[in-house]
Amino acid sequence: MATKDEGSDSMRMFGAVSKALRAAAGVSQEALGEHVGYSKSLVQGVESGTRMPSQRYVELADPFLNANGTLLSAAAHLSRQRFPSWFEDFVSVEKTARSLWTYCTNVLHGLVQTEEYADAVLSAYCPALEEDEIAERLQARLERQSLLTRKPICDLSIITEESVLLRPLGGKSVQKRQLEHLLKLAELRHVSIQVMPLMYESHAGFDGPLTLLETPEHRWLGYAEGQNRGFMFDDPEEVSALHQRYSMIRSQALTPRDSRVLIEKLVGEL
Structure with a gap:
């Protein structure tokens, strides 16, 4: 069907x-x-x-x-839309981003997912996707990761909840390889990875995941995603609020160095 x-x-x-x-x-x-x-x-x-x-x-x-x-x-010429319609605009802007800052609360951002991890995320989608649709979306997600290596470089800041790293999505072997992948990415000069520890009683990220993106013209855009929908906006007041929130989350999370130590510890426990 x-x-x-x-x-x-x-x-x-x-x-x-x-x-x-x-x-x-x-x-x-x-x-x-x-x-x-x-x-x-x-x-x-x-x-x-x-x-x-x-x-x-x-x-x-x-x-x-x-x-x-x-x-x-x-x-013979049939193909599915590679991204949900509401995500297309963001993807087109993401390709040329000078900076991308994102805070993850449920799963890791698509730009830093391994192929196995991404496949597990897409396979868990409800309602279930057809196998060929999973393959198409997986390929599209992996192609977006060229942002990590393209020139001019894009400064990438990833803040993730520790709970995201603890979930054995796809199984413990997939989880371990994903964590190891994060450690490799953290070695890149233009990539910063920080973890928000579970032990913290409170922080500024309780409103959910968010993304900030800087265009080649140095214009900042905000992006937020919920159930079945995502929203990109450029209203200065709304973008400013996200900047304040992200800055606070960044200051409250572990430093990149301490985050690396935590991730290494998690890898060692798997």
């Missing part, structure tokens, strides 16, 4: 072609659905471009709609 997608241009184009062929053949959505094993709502999803058709759908629908290979040819 297909799962709901954000809808890429190729999916919308396939859906429009499929709908036109169905109408020309005088076939109802119910009849097509019955033939390919889809409900009417799933056929509607395919035709609107929000559902990725299965290979079986394409192979059965093409002759049923007298498409003469049109759907089969169109399906």
Whole structure:
């Protein structure tokens, strides 16, 4: 069964072609659905471009709609949107960032995730993603990490809750390799990694994760993410508030050196 997608241009184009062929053949959505094993709502999803058709759908629908290979040819160009629609704008700005500061509360930031760790994060998504969709999103996430090595360099500041490091996401072996990866990244001159210890009774980060990004024009943007949505904003007052909050969180967290000692300790315990 297909799962709901954000809808890429190729999916919308396939859906429009499929709908036109169905109408020309005088076939109802119910009849097509019955033939390919889809409900009417799933056929509607395919035709609107929000559902990725299965290979079986394409192979059965093409002759049923007298498409003469049109759907089969169109399906060869199908691809999902690589990022959620609400994240696309941020990713486009992230590519050219001069500085990126982020505070993580649940999982590590995508820029510093190992492939195994990222795969475990995506595999835990609910509602569950299709295997090929996980693969596509994983590849897109790993490609974003070119920001770490590109020139001109991007100054990266990562502050993470200790609880994020303690969670054996993907298993202890994946957890260990992820921690070791953080230690390697911390050796880079333009990367700062700090940990907010669990033992601290209080700190300024209780409002949740946040990201600040500096553009090539030295303009600062804020980004915050919640359930199924992310928001990027440039209002000076809102961005200033995030700057104050991040600065306080940074001052309250362990220093980069002490954070490294803690991470090394965690690695040694695995």
